[in-house]
Amino acid sequence: MDAATESRLISSITRPTLLLDEARTRHNIARMVQKARRNNIRLRAHFKTHQSAQVGGWCHELGIEAITVSSVKMAEYFATHGWSDITIAFPVNWREIDVLNRLASEIDLGLLVEAVETVNFLAETLKHPVNVWLDVDAGYRRTGIEWDDVDTAKAVVEAIQRSPEVFTLKGMLTHAGNSYEARSPEELQAVYDLTVTRFTSLRDALGIPLELSIGDTPCSSVVEDLSAVDEIRPGNFVYYDVMQVIIGSCGWNDIAVALACPVVAKYPQRNEIVIHGGGVHLSKDTFVDRQGRKIFGMIALPEGDGWGEVLEGSYVKSLSQEHGVIAADQETFDRIQVGSLVMVLPVHSCMTADLMKTMTTLTNDTVRMMV
């Protein structure tokens, strides 16, 4: 793109800048709200992706009432911004008990437990009631009680039941992070079905009524019939990203964020383009594509006040702290000039948003995040 044809917004960009397509974001939010309604289940959206009171406001306008966060700090931030039903989907950090107590006095606070010692710690130290969820490992092997470890689950439930003045046992919660290994709707359906089967097996063994809460954008996006669970907690769906396209959760035109990067050098002998846009902007999250190439981002060109179609023959092949290197096909290489901008679609939008802290909408408004 010739600088002379750049829109006023695009021409004002001099440094790596995270652009946010508000219309796409709102569309993504509305679609997930509709899906939860069709299934008659709760959408407790995970706000770790955007970490923004403003984007949270759009979620609220579109019908979201309950949220998930991944840290106590994030719970404080959103409580300050008016959210009153928050689950911290992270094992309880004992060292933050003072803040947890304050939050428990102010909002409907949900906590994850998976060990008797943590339940006992909370029973001794909490001064206000909280909702608790059993953190269940349904196969991802990150945190939680293993789904077939009925003895531990029973022990944790009994510990919870010993302090009914503090704990309301809401249900079982899992993050089916293994859905990120899937590459088709059929594989995602299989991950979801297996998660539900394991959940149900554990609930049957415990013999008490428990809600079922699942996370993960891929399953929430692709599985049509979610009625076996009571709650979904996707987060990434507000922006999506390249990884989600690869998994099959969304299409290229659902991606709502792109990092505008100045082009600073071209290397005709190897068809590579260097941009200002590195690991401190995009994060170093990657995936390996079917040809065995390690991909740090895909690219598009500026179009109007946003970006055009993804250029599938080119990709970001490496990132250092501030540099990005694009391997381009001949046509794309010839179209991109030093001094222009390239739009990088991030592999993992949660990490990119976290790094950038502010975003610019295509109507040139600034959207801020928690700092």
Next chain:
Amino acid sequence: MDAATESRLISSITRPTLLLDEARTRHNIARMVQKARRNNIRLRAHFKTHQSAQVGGWCHELGIEAITVSSVKMAEYFATHGWSDITIAFPVNWREIDVLNRLASEIDLGLLVEAVETVNFLAETLKHPVNVWLDVDAGYRRTGIEWDDVDTAKAVVEAIQRSPEVFTLKGMLTHAGNSYEARSPEELQAVYDLTVTRFTSLRDALGIPLELSIGDTPCSSVVEDLSAVDEIRPGNFVYYDVMQVIIGSCGWNDIAVALACPVVAKYPQRNEIVIHGGGVHLSKDTFVDRQGRKIFGMIALPEGDGWGEVLEGSYVKSLSQEHGVIAADQETFDRIQVGSLVMVLPVHSCMTADLMKTMTTLTNDTVRMMV
């Protein structure tokens, strides 16, 4: 470590906190200053690692006068904090010409050029003189004129010489990033020797006096005789990190930063420990060790107001946004309790510091970075 035995500083930590050992940092700085003096060369330290006016102040106290940065924004920050000799070791971004002009009017500004079109652009738009360096690709293949592409180098030099009122051609500069593939002093010496040979070959072909400037902490740390070059630009050496230990640039006890992370869960069936400390704190930089394991960080335990010896039998095996998972040997697994802290030595301290933005010294002072 039992909470009861924690020092006051350690016991005050409730969230992921980047600890900075000021004594080690000063020692690392002083050692590199001494090495440059012994070789009678300039130490133009790269400040992208710490991005902190305070740590910059320690560098100045210890004798550093000239610096390198990796973005125009960083140049502005350090110029504001009194630095008057700054090289921006990144290809010129045309879109930031207004800021570059302002900086050129205020300080001794060094810029990298590697293409005639950028030299011509600067000749037309710069209103104040700058120092320029030929960005040379001595084998790393990221940016720069290829070391054996004499025609391009000559064309760039001629373009520079056409505008002597704007440009002072200082020399040739390279980042021997391939030193990060080395795993022994001999391999680092070979990378350095090859870089110098290629540099000298190009300088001879150009037939004009040019200073030689090399970057990279590994070569600067390990090569004793640096007298073939005029300037070194290491950055990481102020803190070092796990990667530098693996390369052989430093020892474990030279690492000056560690991320203090609350322990939130333990899994005896797989000897894994989950901490609050993830990709948003440490970055997802990794390396693969000799056993083929992907390492996201190494660990130590709190000791006094800092951390003890690295526990080589354990390591951070995965990171998600907020979670870190440690694979521990039996002894370490048994020593670490939920509610205590683990100290994570980062794989890449530049990225971790960039993410954390503030650090806490072992005497409980806060060190801030550019935001």
